[in-house]
Amino acid sequence: MLVNGSGLKESVKGGSRRDFLRKMAFGVAAATGASSLQTSATAFASSDAHGGRHGSSLAGSFQGAFKEAPMLADLVKAGKLPSVDQRIPSNPRVIKPLEAVGKYGGTWHRAYRGPSDRVGPSKLVEEMLIDWDAPDTKTIGLVANLVEKWEQNADASEYVFTLRQGLKWSDGAPVTTDDVMFWYEDINQNKDIRPNADPLIRQKVGAEYKLATIVAVDATTFKVTYAAPNPLLPIAIAKTGGFPNPPAFLAPSHYLKKFH
Template sequence: MRKVFAFLMISLLVVVGLSWSVYATPEDYYKATGKKIEKFHEAPMLAELVKQGKLPPVEERLPKEPLVVVPEESVGQYGGTWRRVWKGPSDRWGIPRINQASLVFWDKNGEKFVPGLAKGWDILEDGKVYVFHLREGTKWSDGHPYTSEDILFWIEDILGNDDLTPAKPAWYRLLDRVEAPDPYTVKFIFKQPYALFLLQVANRGFTGAPKHFLKQFHPKYTPMEEIEKKMVPGVHNTWVDLFDDKSDFLESLDLPVLTPWKPVTDPTDQFYILERNPYF
């Protein structure tokens, strides 16, 4: 039987149209248009969860300075189910094409970079140092704060761990170190000028990983005897097997995400269903 990929429409703002304008913050939007954003709206199903006390108000779920996207034509209507052909787990890389978060994105024409999870960035020392300024108040799908620690964890404890990542990406081999001066600032420092780094960021996301969740499966943060209690005999032969399972965006239903949609069913089921991330 053909499998169907069912999405539930989720954004706090649904945009219709082929082109749009992007502003890094509401203040930038005000400076450009003279219009102030004084109230935020949300999908009716999320508003109902707020009424039930199951979610904080939308103002508490958004970053302090959220990204502003102005549609070319009009704001879309909430509701409905998006059904898409789904070929099963082997189709895993089809998901990020329509369900992605990133520090930096391409603009609608693919000509320049625009803000994402980072509200801005600085390129210093002729392209040797890249400084990203994260949005204060951004949260993972479980409501936990997203900070520079999540990017450091990904760089140092996942990519930098030879058991988890024996083959390093090319850009990582050019990296000297990553620093986090504060919770909302991340500095990538390369051994030499690296002019293509923003292209790598926009293409690959570079969001980091949810340290608060994954550290319970990493021996640097959790005693091995505790990790072994979470391993399933016949499935996990090493802690790496367990960590890989728990960090898999496709199969780990407990994994917090930053993307618009979050999986709620197993990818081998007849219908693979993703629901709204209320903190997107």
């Protein structure tokens, strides 16, 4: 059982190991769900499409203080939850509001275009390595989310991702490249769990499918190498579907290993 940033609980009972691993989707207690920041700083990705570095320019400097959600304050006082500054990364992503800083509580009135809004709320529980952001009504682009930066070579066949320092799973366990390698080796290369690897690392080259190579450089940095250029990878990572997607390239190895 895991407790997410909003205090909701979810448990899984029964089912086969394969079904369990296929269905489990874990939230990451990142800055977007764990806290509210009062700051005017913003972080937007580079528009360079021909290689180079992309990601946050904050470098951990903030103008303001972290705020504790009232619904979680009692849990902190009771010692059941760490304080907000201990729950978030050392350099969390900061979201610039379009109109004003939000308030805790109340009723959220939202609009959702399409034949149904049944999947609309699911978009609020997704956390990806890279995310879409609209800093104003005329601009949209990719930004670093669970990673603090990513780099790519000139032909986009090699990517280096750096996870945010202090990033944690919803149960408080640290997110590291051990989780990346578990996702890559123990899930995506296990035919009993996934007959075909995740499309993000399964690349069609000519008439064949080639599996990308992932190497953990250190506890927070990993490198992904493709057999051919893959310039759309950042967009593919940030994509969303009709239902909540687990974060690409990550799986909570400390929890899933006991079912594996």
